[in-house]
Amino acid sequence: MIPYGKQSISKDDVDAVVDVLKSDFLTQGPAVKIFEDKVKDYCKSRYASSFNSATSALHAACMAIGVSKGDYVWTSAITFVASSNCALYCGASVDFIDIDSNSSNICIDKLDEKLKKSKQENTLPKAIIPVHLTGQSCDMKKIKELSEKYGFSIIEDASHAIGGKYHGDSIGNCKYSDITIFSFHPVKIITTAEGGIATTNDKNLFNKLNLFRSHGITRDKDFLLSKNEGPWYYEQLELGYNYRMTDLQAALGSSQMNQLEDFVTKRHELASRYSSLLKDVNVKIPIQCSYNYSSYHLYVIRVNSSSHRSIFEKLREKNILVNLHYIPVYHHPYYQKLGFKNGYCPEAEQYYSEAISIPMYPDLKKDEQQLIVDILISEVGKI
Numbered sequence: 532m533i534p535y536g537k538q539s540i541s542k543d544d545v546d547a548v549v550d551v552l553k554s555d556f557l558t559q560g561p562a563v564k565i566f567e568d569k570v571k572d573y574c575k576s577r578y579a580s581s582f583n584s585a586t587s588a589l590h591a592a593c594m595a596i597g598v599s600k601g602d603y604v605w606t607s608a609i610t611f612v613a614s615s616n617c618a619l620y621c622g623a624s625v626d627f628i629d630i631d632s633n634s635s636n637i638c639i640d641k642l643d644e645k646l647k648k649s650k651q652e653n654t655l656p657k658a659i660i661p662v663h664l665t666g667q668s669c670d671m672k673k674i675k676e677l678s679e680k681y682g683f684s685i686i687e688d689a690s691h692a693i694g695g696k697y698h699g700d701s702i703g704n705c706k707y708s709d710i711t712i713f714s715f716h717p718v719k720i721i722t723t724a725e726g727g728i729a730t731t732n733d734k735n736l737f738n739k740l741n742l743f744r745s746h747g748i749t750r751d752k753d754f755l756l757s758k759n760e761g762p763w764y765y766e767q768l769e770l771g772y773n774y775r776m777t778d779l780q781a782a783l784g785s786s787q788m789n790q791l792e793d794f795v796t797k798r799h800e801l802a803s804r805y806s807s808l809l810k811d812v813n814v815k816i817p818i819q820c821s822y823n824y825s826s827y828h829l830y831v832i833r834v835n836s837s838s839h840r841s842i843f844e845k846l847r848e849k850n851i852l853v854n855l856h857y858i859p860v861y862h863h864p865y866y867q868k869l870g871f872k873n874g875y876c877p878e879a880e881q882y883y884s885e886a887i888s889i890p891m892y893p894d895l896k897k898d899e900q901q902l903i904v905d906i907l908i909s910e911v912g913k914i
């Protein structure tokens with residue numbers, strides 16, 4: 532069996548977790564801040580706040596920005612449902628932007644058009660959540676320009692993208708956004724089993740993120756309304772959640788961070804190998820924008836839609852556990868109940884009828900890659 536994605540766990544990772552197990556704190560101990568500092572130093576953001584998943588981090592990010600009932604939040608039509616569910620948790624309405632046929636990220640021209648129209652209709656979004664699909668950054672400079680023109684906040688869903696770069700700078704530095712979210716689910720670039728983090732350069736947003744992940748409670752004298760109650764005292768200032776990362780997870784995360792560059796380098800080697808093996812094969816290989824350095828969370832090929840299903844089934848039959856990232860979010864029954872109809876975003880529909888994520892993870896072997904390519908060749912033939 533060859534999965535589409537898989538974690539790499541070293542002896543150092545195991546030792547790091549065991550050390551925490553033998554220590555005084557399994558959660559709310561020192562490992563969490565160490566991990567947060569490591570991520571913020573790597574990304575060159577001012578702050579980082581860890582969470583028990585990227586989904587929780589996205590929810591807290593929407594809350595921190597003030598998304599609430601009556602607001603609109605937009606995201607890409609091709610993403611995991613968590614990118615839009617986070618806005619629904621806050622009572623907001625969501626809408627979807629069609630993708631660019633090359634990058635498969637949100638299409639800037641369509642975003643621009645939709646903003647113009649919604650300005651006239653007085654339905655401008657409170658926030659936009661661009662998704663760096665497969666680990667390739669969206670064109671953040673352009674999205675930032677539009678945010679200045681139309682006045683929306685930006686939350687980058689970089690769940691796929693730690694270790695990736697945009698114009699040479701690390702994704703997560705929040706140069707063009709308010710908050711960036713990473714996921715550490717085992718199929719992503721580094722893992723904490725479950726886990727996520729939010730980076731930001733805004734102290735106020737950072738304080739809010741920390742409040743929301745821990746019941747809305749603070750012990751910080753700077754925020755307490757009653758300053759002199761006593762040493763036991765804390766206050767709940769907001770309705771928060773328990774979205775905290777444990778020390779076990781954070782220790783694993785810190786150890787994984789040491790291997791991040793190595794993981795991404797390996798993913799690039801695999802990607803260029805795929806690209807050369809598939810050069811004369813009747814599939815479309817992923818297109819990279821020149822200003823991007825992808826983390827290559829996924830390697831998505833596109834095949835002729837008429838044979839899409841049979842190719843997919845053949846690979847699965849041979850125990851190559853290919854996947855499809857993603858079904859357009861508005862296809863899901865829950866979203867259809869909200870009034871979305873299939874066909875809403877034509878490029879997303881086209882992508883959905885052609886895309887297959889073939890296996891991509893640091894420990895994937897050359898002969899496994901060859902096997903996958905051989906099956907593809909037997910299905911689609913050469914050009």
Ligand SMILES: *Cc1c(COP(=O)(O)O)cnc(C)c1O
Nearest residue numbers: 584585586611613690714715716
């Ligand atoms: C994985 C993923 C998430 C959710 O991450 P979790 O850590 O599993 O909550 C959100 N958005 C995208 C695009 C993802 O791929």
